[in-house]
Amino acid sequence: MAEEEVADTEQAVQPEQLSIVATAIDGIHVLNVAGEIDHHTGDTLSQALNFSGTPRPRVVVDLRQVAFMDSSGINIFIAAHRALSEAGGWLRLASPTGAVLRTLQLVGLDTLIDCHETLDTH
Numbered sequence: 450m451a452e453e454e455v456a457d458t459e460q461a462v463q464p465e466q467l468s469i470v471a472t473a474i475d476g477i478h479v480l481n482v483a484g485e486i487d488h489h490t491g492d493t494l495s496q497a498l499n500f501s502g503t504p505r506p507r508v509v510v511d512l513r514q515v516a517f518m519d520s521s522g523i524n525i526f527i528a529a530h531r532a533l534s535e536a537g538g539w540l541r542l543a544s545p546t547g548a549v550l551r552t553l554q555l556v557g558l559d560t561l562i563d564c565h566e567t568l569d570t571h
Contacts, residue, residue, distance in 0.1 A: 466490070469497045477507045479568070483514035486522035494522065498529040498540075506538035511568055513544035518552050530562050543568045 467490035470481040480497055484490060500506035508529070512518075530540045542564045545553055553559045 467493045469493060471497060477509055479509045479511060481511045481514070485516055486518040486525070488519070488521045491521040491525055495525050495528070498525065498532075500533065500536070500538070504537065506533050506536055507541075508533060508538065509541045509543050509568065511543050512549055513546060515545070515549050516547070518549045523552070523556055523558055526558060526562060539563075541565060 467482065467484035467486060469483075472479050472481070478500065482494065482497075486494055498508065498510075500508065510526075526540070526542070533540045540562055542553070542559075542562055544567055545564060553564060558564075
């Protein structure tokens with residue numbers, strides 16, 4: 450009976466959702482991300498960062514509404530950075546806050562990928 454209770458509890462647990470709103474401003478793709486970036490939501494982010502076939506893609510990911518990011522997010526951003534760089538483009542991260550900023554700094558991702566405090570770089 451205890452096993453059934455655990456199974457029911459596991460089914461009741463829903464992973465946090467990740468929403469991404471994509472816009473383009475002056476040829477720069479801006480992805481406004483909200484939610485948590487982890488192994489449950491990573492595919493959504495990977496798909497949004499796929500700009501294969503786009504010449505010299507320039508992408509900014511707005512992280513101000515991301516409350517949590519684990520190593521899945523780190524790996525996704527590294528892969529996207531490499532892919533976009535190889536295509537002659539770039540990836541920028543904007544507005545990371547709290548735990549997300551700390552994660553970026555701990556693994557040194559902020560030294561590999563340009564990180565900005567806000568979307569406004571003026």
